[in-house]
Amino acid sequence: MMPKARSRGRRTRGQALAEFGIVLPFLAMVLLGVVEFGYAIYHSLLIDAVAREGSNLIARDTTMTDAEAALRAGAQGPVQFDSNGRVIFSVIKLGTGGSNNGQPIIAQRYAFGGLSVTSVLGTPPSASYAGSPDYKAVNADNDSSIRITGALPNGLTLSTGQSVYVTEVFVRHSTVSPINRLGVTLPSTLYASAYF
Helix, strand or coil: CHHHHHHHHHHHHHHHHHHHHHHHHHHHHHHHHHHHHHHHHHHHHHHHHHHHHHHHHHHCCCCHHHHHHHHHHHCCCCCCCCCCEEEEEEEEEEECCHHHECCEEEEEEEEECCCCCCCCCCCCCHHHECCCCCCEECCCCCCHHHECCCCCHHHCCCCCCCCEEEEEEEEECCCCCHHHHHCCCCCCEEEEEEEC
16 A cells, blocks of 8 residues: 555645646736736836926926926936936916917927927927027917817816916836736836826
């Protein structure tokens, strides 16, 4: 009877090893997914904070170049504004004259960072705005290219004399695990915006 006991013990160990070998790839995939989604959420939270801080700064009459310097100084980890990121500051108002009278316009616009992206508010040409420190629209009354082309969030409506300060942050997101080889894809560019 002793030989049978040894044989059964070896079979049980062999069976457990085979089952572990079958389950291991699935466990690894779940673990990689948790790590990757956790990193993406962390990255999103960072750019949300940057967008809020940017809108807070420009709403307090900080110049847009000073707001840029503050955001660059506070950039950390995966949020950098080199070729992998872009920040767009906009001040939205109602036009007060000419063909833009009563139309929501981008009265001030400044962008920095090397990532090529499109603002959800619209992309007027840079020639429509004066330079530092204010970056105000050159012809706010009649330049139709500075009108808002996208929808304002949550049904936001503007009143005459009211300003809405918007910061949009775009950052290229790179994966930290080989999960994309398993057929799982995450967005390559993360986006956050804040309206004050």
